[in-house]
Amino acid sequence: MKPILTITNLHKHFGGVKAINDFSVTLEKGKIYGLIGPNGAGKTTIFNTITGIYDPTMGNIALNGESIVGKAPYEISNLGIARTFQNIRLFGNLSVLDNVIIACHVDAKYGLFEAMTKFGRFKKNEEDIKEKCLKLLQFVGLEEMRDDIAGALPYGHQRKLEIARALATNPDLLLLDEPAAGMNEKESEELVRFIQNIHENFDLTILLIEHHMDFVMSLCDEIAVLNFGSTIFMGSPAEVKSNPAVIEAYLGGEDDA
Amino acid sequence: MLLQQLINGISVGGIYALLATGYALIYSLLGFSNWAHGEVAMLGAYIGILSVTSLQMPFLFAVILAVVGAGLISVFNEKIAYKRIRDNNSPTMFLMIAAMGLSTTFQNMAIVVFGPKFKMFPQILPVGAVKIGSLSVGLLDLVSLGIVIVVIIGLQYLITKTKFGLAVKAASSNMGTASLLGINVDKYIMLVFFLAGSLAGISGVLYGMKYTVYPQLGNVALKAFIASVFGGLGSVQGAIVGAMGIGLLETLVSAYIHSGLRDLITFILLIAILLFRPTGLMGKDIQDKA
Numbered sequence: 001m002k003p004i005l006t007i008t009n010l011h012k013h014f015g016g017v018k019a020i021n022d023f024s025v026t027l028e029k030g031k032i033y034g035l036i037g038p039n040g041a042g043k044t045t046i047f048n049t050i051t052g053i054y055d056p057t058m059g060n061i062a063l064n065g066e067s068i069v070g071k072a073p074y075e076i077s078n079l080g081i082a083r084t085f086q087n088i089r090l091f092g093n094l095s096v097l098d099n100v101i102i103a104c105h106v107d108a109k110y111g112l113f114e115a116m117t118k119f120g121r122f123k124k125n126e127e128d129i130k131e132k133c134l135k136l137l138q139f140v141g142l143e144e145m146r147d148d149i150a151g152a153l154p155y156g157h158q159r160k161l162e163i164a165r166a167l168a169t170n171p172d173l174l175l176l177d178e179p180a181a182g183m184n185e186k187e188s189e190e191l192v193r194f195i196q197n198i199h200e201n202f203d204l205t206i207l208l209i210e211h212h213m214d215f216v217m218s219l220c221d222e223i224a225v226l227n228f229g230s231t232i233f234m235g236s237p238a239e240v241k242s243n244p245a246v247i248e249a250y251l252g253g254e255d256d257a
Numbered sequence: 258m259l260l261q262q263l264i265n266g267i268s269v270g271g272i273y274a275l276l277a278t279g280y281a282l283i284y285s286l287l288g289f290s291n292w293a294h295g296e297v298a299m300l301g302a303y304i305g306i307l308s309v310t311s312l313q314m315p316f317l318f319a320v321i322l323a324v325v326g327a328g329l330i331s332v333f334n335e336k337i338a339y340k341r342i343r344d345n346n347s348p349t350m351f352l353m354i355a356a357m358g359l360s361t362t363f364q365n366m367a368i369v370v371f372g373p374k375f376k377m378f379p380q381i382l383p384v385g386a387v388k389i390g391s392l393s394v395g396l397l398d399l400v401s402l403g404i405v406i407v408v409i410i411g412l413q414y415l416i417t418k419t420k421f422g423l424a425v426k427a428a429s430s431n432m433g434t435a436s437l438l439g440i441n442v443d444k445y446i447m448l449v450f451f452l453a454g455s456l457a458g459i460s461g462v463l464y465g466m467k468y469t470v471y472p473q474l475g476n477v478a479l480k481a482f483i484a485s486v487f488g489g490l491g492s493v494q495g496a497i498v499g500a501m502g503i504g505l506l507e508t509l510v511s512a513y514i515h516s517g518l519r520d521l522i523t524f525i526l527l528i529a530i531l532l533f534r535p536t537g538l539m540g541k542d543i544q545d546k547a
Contacts, residue, residue: 091431
């Protein structure tokens with residue numbers, strides 16, 4: 001299988017804090033990967049570095065073989081990486097549909113003049129975009145709430161809208177930051193099916209951060225276990241469960257609250 | 258008499274509105290009051306007047322030059338100062354201080370380059386009034402009102418109906434998230450500065466035609482700022498309504514109370530709004546933006 005994302009010897013230091021310390025991983029196309037580790041292990045920092053919010057202190061990140069280090073977040077998004085956030089970040093004052101339409105920017109095949117005046121190709125193109133966005137909303141089950149203000153949606157729906165918005169950018173790689181946060185067991189079981197469904201329908205590679213162990217174990221093909229900014233183990237869910245180093249650092253820590 | 262004063266008020270308010278919407282656009286995006294905005298209008302007015310008087314250009318061409326020129330000066334401010342400050346992740350206060358610096362610089366440069374004297378626009382529209390029933394309205398006021406209405410309708414359309422408007426709304430809601438969704442936020446910020454600057458340029462030319470052109474012309478933007486506070490900081494619709502309100506208030510105070518009290522009452526209004534209704538007429542939650 002071809003690798004979609006290759007991270008080699010990645011470092012990110014904030015002053016003296018080594019948030020990421022020599023992290024390497026290769027993601028193969030089409031798989032679902034999990035990134036687990038105790039709080040402060042550097043998981044979200046890795047997401048922020050992949051998406052261009054932070055520049056790495058050292059190391060390389062390559063998407064389909066080409067380095068994306070130093071690119072702006074919007075460029076990385078246009079190259080095919082989308083993400084959601086640990087704390088949902090919707091455009092709370094805009095409608096559900098507008099939230100998704102904004103993310104379709106890459107699809108807009110018209111110049112600025114047309115965008116400002118609505119001449120030419122714009123009208124047709126705009127209808128296509130709207131149709132695509134409505135389909136996405138239908139897929140995540142939010143089409144009836146299309147005109148509601150995004151900030152007023154219930155929590156679970158906001159999560160789904162954020163995922164729909166990420167899908168609207170046409171990603172090849174989807175990064176999900178704690179998608180099951182704040183969900184009960186039943187809801188997170190439903191979310192597993194939801195993500196599997198997305199994975200099949202959109203031809204995606206997925207990398208997700210999660211604390212719910214059952215969730216990660218039932219969804220991921222491979223899991224990287226992080227501690228103090230470096231990988232301490234990588235393997236299948238079964239291997240992760242039985243690895244003593246992992247159990248000590250994370251799973252079985254008896255003094256761990 | 259009253260009706261005539263109302264028309265005058267709306268005409269002045271329209272000139273404020275063109276400036277106030279620029280304040281609102283930039284505030285909604287970057288969360289700071291661009292104090293150099295008035296100087297952009299002043300420079301636009303100078304470009305207009307000099308194109309007509311020194312370069313003997315046709316009036317329409319001079320106006321276009323003033324509008325584009327003011328837009329570019331506004332973009333220059335963004336590139337030379339604001340963008341760099343944002344890239345440094347400095348506090349928003351720095352943007353406001355930089356804007357004050359730019360404002361003073363431009364004003365003094367104008368004194369040095371153009372001289373401190375008041376300049377008159379040559380006669381372009383025939384002086385005189387249009388009679389509508391018993392009303393007589395200055396032709397310039399009428400034309401300027403017409404321009405303002407067209408521009409404001411265009412602006413409304415741009416903001417509410419186009420993808421440009423949606424992208425700007427997204428960026429003003431959360432810049433970081435917008436850029437992670439593939440929106441080149443810096444490009445949109447630049448375009449908003451161009452738009453705001455162009456509107457300021459029109460406003461500067463209209464104001465210069467109604468009164469005169471002088472280096473401190475930019476101070477009129479203070480009124481526009483009050484208008485945008487009155488309407489609700491960051492709200493374009495609010496800025497328009499606020500500007501019309503201030504224009505009317507000033508005209509009525511001058512006409513029926515005393516023209517010397519005009520500014521006093523406007524500024525008292527500013528303080529009263531900040532005290533009793535800090536979100537203005539249509540403002541969003543200000544806490545949210547801080």
